[in-house]
Amino acid sequence: GESVGLHLPTLSxxxxxxxxxxxxxxxxASDYFIWYKQESGKGPQFIIDIRSNMDKRxxxxxxxLLNKTVKHLSLQIAATQPGDSAVYFxxxxxxxxxxxxxxxxxxxxxxxxx
Amino acid sequence: DTEVTQTPKHLVxxxxxxxxxxxxxxMGHRAMYWYKQKAKKPPELMFVYSYEKLSINESVPSRFxxxxxxxxxLNLHLHALQPEDSALYLCAxxxxxxxxxxxxxxxxxxxxxxxxx
Numbered sequence: 001g002e003s004v005g006l007h008l009p010t011l012s013x014x015x016x017x018x019x020x021x022x023x024x025x026x027x028x029a030s031d032y033f034i035w036y037k038q039e040s041g042k043g044p045q046f047i048i049d050i051r052s053n054m055d056k057r058x059x060x061x062x063x064x065l066l067n068k069t070v071k072h073l074s075l076q077i078a079a080t081q082p083g084d085s086a087v088y089f090x091x092x093x094x095x096x097x098x099x100x101x102x103x104x105x106x107x108x109x110x111x112x113x114x
Numbered sequence: 115d116t117e118v119t120q121t122p123k124h125l126v127x128x129x130x131x132x133x134x135x136x137x138x139x140x141m142g143h144r145a146m147y148w149y150k151q152k153a154k155k156p157p158e159l160m161f162v163y164s165y166e167k168l169s170i171n172e173s174v175p176s177r178f179x180x181x182x183x184x185x186x187x188l189n190l191h192l193h194a195l196q197p198e199d200s201a202l203y204l205c206a207x208x209x210x211x212x213x214x215x216x217x218x219x220x221x222x223x224x225x226x227x228x229x230x231x
Binding site: 032043044045046049099100101102104105106107 | 144149154156157159162163164206208219220224225
């Protein structure tokens, strides 16, 4: 969803359930996408990335899906744990992997309910 | 070692002060970045250094002056800041893989929380 004012979109899930966080990116020329996790008072932490020549990539408990047709990115977290509570940002760049800055999405606050 | 360090963790400065933020990495990365993050907002790119040369300046006001003394260090010099410049300043680094297909993820430091009074 879209953020309103200072409020981040929030996703609340039960511990043990799967979470899906969505992101719409803006630049159809972007060729590299990353998901970051940011806990309170810390810098963003790399989770997983994907290049535009792929549509799915799996990591440990996480999967990223890329749909270039509709410029949509999603992060799936399996069996969410309390430690997964954080703000999640998608980010995009166009550079082929060179030194280009990242453009971040608005972020989603993931809350894990016990 | 996949760590990016930043000092200081917190900084309070007046509008007439001059201060510097420091960032260091020892991963052999040749690209380094400064981002600014306001509360409940995503990080916004300020500067990119590639092989110690400034390659991107996102129209940042001249009261912010970056410097890359060597491949491991990145500084951000601050002068005559405004209260609206209060934010979390994040440093990041990555391999510079222009045109290749290697891993290019950016590693972020913990940030410096800056308050301008």
